[in-house]
Amino acid sequence: MKQFFLFITLLIFTNSKSATEYFEGTIGNSKMYLSIETYENNEIGGVYFYEKSLKDIPLSGKKIKNKYVLTFGNLYDLKNFTEKFEFEKKGTDYKGFWTNNKGKNLAIVLKKLDISTYKNTYFINISNEMDLVKMAFLQFKTDSTSTFKTHEFEWLTELHGATPFLRLGKTFNSRTQNFINRKLEKKQVEMALSQLSCSDFNNYSNGNGIEYYVKISYLDTNLLGFDVSSSWYCGGAHPDFGSEGNLIDLNTGKFFELDEIIAFDSSVTTEQVGGFEAYAEYKSNYFAPKIYELINDEQHFEKPKDEDDYCDFTDLELWNFVEWSFTEKGITITPYFYRAARACQEPFLIPFEKLKPYKNSTFPYNFK
Incomplete structure (x- = not known):
């Protein structure tokens, strides 16, 4: 799936990390899955989810000697938490206790999970190997x-x-x-x-x-x-x-990606085919100026006179990486504003009649 956004469920650390460890087991009678990454200074981060819900719960903590201590509810605070994990290896299993801030205490029993046994049956890009487990449920x-x-x-x-x-x-x-x-x-x-x-x-x-x-x-x-x-x-x-x-x-x-539907220069490419540098160069040099021109023919944009007005549609950079929709009447284009000015965004329709000269030669169907 082509994403407009990247969802981050773990902190991004600048220090080095070891290989990820994967576990499966139980908290009390509830089946769960857990992944842990170990960083410098024995800091660890993890995510777990219950088989019943599949919803991520992020954890942070430390590895103290051979014991894993992780909490949820207060980043890297091992005393003030919503819930806490403490477990260590005992024989072939990992055992310990889960505690919440209301005093509830449940036994943890875990085993190492061989993540390679889970297959990407949908052949999609995944952000976390534990997504392979979720797919099965x-x-x-x-x-x-x-x-x-x-x-x-x-x-x-x-x-x-x-x-x-x-x-x-x-x-x-x-x-x-x-x-x-x-x-x-x-x-x-x-x-x-x-x-x-x-x-x-x-x-x-x-x-x-x-x-x-x-x-x-x-x-x-x-x-x-x-x-x-x-x-x-x-x-x-x-x-x-x-x-x-x-x-x-x-x-x-x-x-189809938008640049496989319309093209304003022979250098047209997608990020996947041409790489980001060539893709961004085409967008900046050809796509943005022409798409702005086609829309401005109708809209007659003017640069805002008020310096506090962030809705400056004359800024060509806004038209590099746009949102789009293929509709019955044509293609709507929405310029992409930075977060604080996102309320400025609105779609502009370019009728198919105007786009016919720019149909990508590889696009197999006529614009109606």
Whole structure:
């Protein structure tokens, strides 16, 4: 899944770290999974989740001699905490106790987990190897159905969070339905894993730290367009939000990037194909100036006279890496403002008629 944002569930340390240790076991009678990284000065960081919920709970602490001591609720504070782990190796197992700030005490029994036995069955990019474990427990349930241009769509929710997403319904031919739905399921798995990993060191995740809204934007015999809007808070100073345009070929299952749909120079490339340097150079030198020109023909932007007005649409840098949506009338483009000025963002429609001269020669379908 192409991401607009990166969810960070562990602190980023500048000091060196050892290989990650993986565990599985129980807290009391509850099955859980745990990963731990050891840093300099015996500092350790970790994440655990219960098999029943799959929601990350981040931990921090120290390795004192052979004992692991980790807490949740107050970063690196081993005295003031919401919950605390203390365990050490005893024979082939790791044993100790889990305690919370209300005095509850439960036995911990862990074994080392061979993470290599878990396979990336969806072939997606993962941010944490423990996502491979979570994949085995994801469950999707049909929530509702809807209709778009006479075609039926099913909406499924992942049961451990709140990730609604679409599938092709029965009005599509069975080959297309089965083939494309596997692609859509893969995308929902990426979204669900991001949602389950959204956590911070002071608050428990309720599974909706990332709120998704999915809207179908385009449909014909060859293409399906949809937008994924999201707002999130996974710790840090402020919540944030963004939107991602998607266009999938119903014949091949390919997801098109914007620069595979329109091109303003022969140097056009994507980050994956050309690398970030060539991609950024194309965006800055060709994409941003031309996309601004096409929109400004209608909008006639002016530089704000008030220095406190951050909504300066004449700044070409805002048009380098945009949000977009493939719609029935054309492609909408939303310039990307920095966080403090994000309220300035709004979409601007460029009709297909204006975009026809710039259709990427590799894009296999005509603009209607």
